[in-house]
Every structure is written in structure tokens, then in C-alpha cells.
Amino acid sequence: MALGNHQSFRRKRKPSIALAGAGYIAVVHALAADSAGAKVTAVASAGGKSARHLAGELDAKKVSPEALPAGADFLIVATPPGQHAELALQGLQAGASVLVEKPLATTLAEADRIVAAAGQGAQVGAVLRCAENLLHSPVWAHAVSLRAGLGTLTHLSLRTLQPPPDWGHFAEPLTAGGVLFDLGPHALALALGLADEPVAAVSASLSSTRQDGADDSATVVLRFESGLRASIEISWVSEFTVWEAQASSETGVLRIELIPEVLLEHNGDSVAIALRHPQADATLEQFGYVDQLLDLISLDPNRPGQTAEQARTILEIICASYQSARHQGNEVQLPFNGDRSLTPMQLWKG
8 A cells, every 4th residue: 555655654653852941931931742632742940750750641761861852853851940941952963953941041152152053053954042932922913913003102010029939949049140131031022022112222120039148139120222211120039920911102002911911902902813723722822932843843943932032132131131130231232242141140249
């Protein structure tokens, strides 16, 4: 019996994913993979015990970090940030496409290496994206379409507030950076998307109540090339959780809320947000995790997603913010021209 086109037969195989990391966010990616029609085939973590447990739950194999991507088509790097660069480069060198959790790296020097490797990987069809899931969410897709009608913005503000995290590496001393470094990339990605223009300079103030001295409260002001100033408040010391953004112009107002509930308002009117994957967990889809994987698996460079270059720009803004905080909130110009080998914490505290 003739089997027909061999390539068509091969395309029916589920895309395979290897997970670097076995904590909370790795579990989220594993759940999204199932909804995206992919199969987790390998799991690795530094300790090994959590990887063994998660691998058993997923009917995958537990491997060492050195073995990644263990033959998988895609590698998701969901480890603490200090391991991002090494694992991302390892995956690309093996020919896998890579999704790296935010922040992209702990230093701009590491980010530069990732960007260079991503460019080389693209030549052989390997894609690298940073895991900014909110850019794949249904509410963001609607917001972007409405943002075009606002024209030139006169106001832009964002708040990302929540209680302190107490899981995984957050319970250990943070050496690279605190809330601005870890939670800040979400707000910064949305701010850049809504402004739709380059940042000229940044100023920031940081404070800490943590024993390790890492920042748990941050206020950042982005000055864009047009003169627009965006205010961003990011906190781990809030009693409640609020993730929201508001953009306005002389012709309209756009408000996005992600937590405590997902909603979109345009000129005061609520906009219906239709889910695209009824078989998926609604929360996974609302926060973009399902479409993030579908867009990565497509290998289409025109699909939504944060590229390595864009993720490096986010890290440059973060580094500039920490340097600004060191100098009492004085503006720091972008592109960042400080020491690219230093972590954000080192730029702040020396």
C-alpha cells in the first residue's frame, strides 16, 4: 500500500518540547503545550527531583540540563535568569527553536550573545523568542487594533502590583535584580507596544524591604522620542494584585486590565474579548500562553512574539533604570552605554 507524501505524514507528528526547569512557570508551559497540540518529551532541572516528578506527570523523560534539548524540536527555558543565556545558546546550537522566559538574561553582555546566536540560528530555521506571553493574549490583540485609532498619545501609564512571590528562586537571595528586573518586563513590553516609538531616556526610583536588598518597589518614567512620558509602577509589596494599562490621546482612551479580571475598555465602553481556543484552559489562553506556543511552533517570523532584539531592548531599559536609581533618579539616555557586563543590581548598588 502506498503511503503517499512522506513529508505530509511527518507533519502529523506532534511538535516535541523540552523543558529546562520544573517549577511553576514550567508547569504552565506544559499545560499550554497540551492545548497547543504539542508534546513535552523531556524535562531537566538543576536539582533533578522536581524534573523527575514533572517528567513522570507528563510521561516524558527526565534528562540532565547538559543533555537539552534532548532531541526535541523546541526548548523552553524556564529556569532562574542566571541560566538563560547558557541554555538558550545550547538549544540553538543543537538546532532547536528556543523560547526563553523573561528577563532574557542577567546582563546585557549575555543578551548580546543570545542575539548573535539567534541571528545565526535563523539562518538554519531555528527561531528564538522571549516568553512575553501577554503579547499573544486575546485582549492585547484587540487593544492593538484599537490603539491605531488613537493617533498620537498624550498619556500612558501602567501598574503591575502584587504581593511578594514566595516560590522557587524568589525565596532565595536575589542577586541580579528584584521586581523591576523580574516583573518589569511585562509592563515595559506593553508600554513599548502602546507607545509604538523608541525610548529616548529613562528615570527611576527603587526601594527595598527585602533582606537581600533587591528592589521590591519601582517607579519608572520612560521619555519617548516624541516627548511622551510614560509612568510605570511595579511592586511586590502590594496587598492586592493589579495589572493594568491606560493610554489616551485627544481622540480617545484605551484601558486594559489583566488582573483582577481581564477586560478592555475603549472610550469608556467595554469591548468583548472572544477566546479562540475553547478546548484550552481559559486562564492559559487569556494570558497568551497557548498562542505563544502556537506562534512559536509556526516558525513564522511575522507572527506575534518578542524577538531577541526586542527582549534586549527591554533589558537595556531595565539596566538604565537601575543606573538612574543609583544617581537619585537622573535621566539615563538610551541606547544604554553603561557597562554591559554588570547585572542591574550591580548598576544600582555597585
